[in-house]
Amino acid sequence: MTRFAEKETAITGVGMSVVSRGADKSALALTVDAALEAIADAGLARADIDGIATWPGERADGSGFSPVGCAALQDALRLELGWYGGGGEAPGQYGAVFNAIGAIAAGLCRNVLIFRTMYEATARKTAYANSLLREGQRQAGPFAWYAPYYTYAAALQQALFFNLYVHKSGIRPEQVGQIAVNQRRNAALNPNAIYKTPISIDDYLASPLIATPLRLYDCDVPIDGAAAIIVSRMDVARTLKNPPIRIEAIGSSMRYRNSWTQLNELDTQAQPKVAEMMWSRTDLKPAEVDIAQLYDGFSFHTINWLENFGFCERYGAKDFLDGGHRIALGGELPVNTGGGALSGGRLHAYGAVHEACTQLWDRAGARQVKGDPRVCATSTSGGPLAGAMLLVRD
Amino acid sequence: MIARTLPVIDRDNEAYWTWGRDGKLAIHRCASCEYFVHPPVPFCPRCESRDVAPQAVSGRGRVVTFTVNHKAWVPDLTDPYVLALVAIEEQDDVRLACNIVECDPETVDFNMGVEVVFEQAEDLWVPLFRPVTA
Numbered sequence A: 001m002t003r004f005a006e007k008e009t010a011i012t013g014v015g016m017s018v019v020s021r022g023a024d025k026s027a028l029a030l031t032v033d034a035a036l037e038a039i040a041d042a043g044l045a046r047a048d049i050d051g052i053a054t055w056p057g058e059r060a061d062g063s064g065f066s067p068v069g070c071a072a073l074q075d076a077l078r079l080e081l082g083w084y085g086g087g088g089e090a091p092g093q094y095g096a097v098f099n100a101i102g103a104i105a106a107g108l109c110r111n112v113l114i115f116r117t118m119y120e121a122t123a124r125k126t127a128y129a130n131s132l133l134r135e136g137q138r139q140a141g142p143f144a145w146y147a148p149y150y151t152y153a154a155a156l157q158q159a160l161f162f163n164l165y166v167h168k169s170g171i172r173p174e175q176v177g178q179i180a181v182n183q184r185r186n187a188a189l190n191p192n193a194i195y196k197t198p199i200s201i202d203d204y205l206a207s208p209l210i211a212t213p214l215r216l217y218d219c220d221v222p223i224d225g226a227a228a229i230i231v232s233r234m235d236v237a238r239t240l241k242n243p244p245i246r247i248e249a250i251g252s253s254m255r256y257r258n259s260w261t262q263l264n265e266l267d268t269q270a271q272p273k274v275a276e277m278m279w280s281r282t283d284l285k286p287a288e289v290d291i292a293q294l295y296d297g298f299s300f301h302t303i304n305w306l307e308n309f310g311f312c313e314r315y316g317a318k319d320f321l322d323g324g325h326r327i328a329l330g331g332e333l334p335v336n337t338g339g340g341a342l343s344g345g346r347l348h349a350y351g352a353v354h355e356a357c358t359q360l361w362d363r364a365g366a367r368q369v370k371g372d373p374r375v376c377a378t379s380t381s382g383g384p385l386a387g388a389m390l391l392v393r394d
Numbered sequence B: 001m002i003a004r005t006l007p008v009i010d011r012d013n014e015a016y017w018t019w020g021r022d023g024k025l026a027i028h029r030c031a032s033c034e035y036f037v038h039p040p041v042p043f044c045p046r047c048e049s050r051d052v053a054p055q056a057v058s059g060r061g062r063v064v065t066f067t068v069n070h071k072a073w074v075p076d077l078t079d080p081y082v083l084a085l086v087a088i089e090e091q092d093d094v095r096l097a098c099n100i101v102e103c104d105p106e107t108v109d110f111n112m113g114v115e116v117v118f119e120q121a122e123d124l125w126v127p128l129f130r131p132v133t134a
């Protein structure tokens, strides 16, 4: 019998800074806020934290994409660690969690502080336009193949994959728009969300086209903020104050071509094999999932995950989404219950984990899903990046 | 027209970005099993040969997917333009990012037949594709 190390770990605390369209403090200060809240939420003290992890690590490029890394946070909190790790070459944003699971299993640490900090709202006000391109500089790396073709932003590149999905599936804009409408409805019940004014399908259809078929309301909202979670070894978790949220299964595979141009299946992106791996590590089935916090850098990712997790058939999301009832708070599978990145703010999948735990611990107030949700599927993605987790509160 | 942002050139990608000088589209190919290897690397993942080198291909292909851009990411970028992935005629899993040019963006479609044209930019020749005329 194979042992799955993730089952010996659990999320024991979560924290989030103020999330805004322009912070009144530094990115590191926001990170400290989120970290201290998560540590206290777990019933721990700074001295109990013996590991830290982040994705993608510090990028001192002025973009606000990842302004804080392990070293800065470790020194700010004067942590004494048995292990640390931050880096972008991982199965999406949850790569930091998967690394932490490995470090705990290796006996390197017991309570890992995992965080993600964004400062993109401020960065865009000052210098940066989230451009993938730097004027006057030649480009290296995977996006160099796109560089000469006015590929200024991820939205434009991702619209290529989205368009093929629309072509193959036959999904209609008013079905795609249910993602944005649902999340805005949920955000209205979340005091920490960025955008709370309800929108209709007509509003979605009237929102500006960025690159066909991608509209403004399909895109997440850049923010300043930080989120943190504590992942603890299971025997430690059982002694702490919150009911452990077990990491029941993870999907971390790269059994496909990891390329923004040669990715095997462009319209489903990298997700199918990753979801398949996650389900292979648990006895639970898609029908047993109570809520889903699905990556929504663009609403198209969320639609992909509905299919790739098996909540509906391949190319069946159009029917699953029709009318929007199934994914609503009172529906059969409430999705992105806090407003997600589209309306809550782009915390890049760590907002999703935070919301998952908020729901599983029955702390979500006006947006709390009824019926005592216990099982949450959550995911990260974008082109060749994908990672998945199944979280279960006992 | 706004200047194109150019790639850093290395030993592997140099042919792709420069053979357009002679009107040729260069794709790496295995001499042993004839597999096209892209992005270029001197190793064949199919037969493990190291005998892989750039070769001129027909320059014809099909539009795998595309998008029409409507947002002015920089000032003066006001006209819609097409970003696409084109599969080369010789091997469908070799996909090239490109702009589709010399046509109305609204006429570009999936599986449309296209052919390469080159645009010089500094010391490089950037491959672009245009619809094949009947």
Ligand SMILES: [Zn+2]
Residues within 6 Å of the ligand: B030, B031, B032, B033, B034, B035, B044, B045, B046, B047, B048, B049
């Ligand atoms: Zn070969």
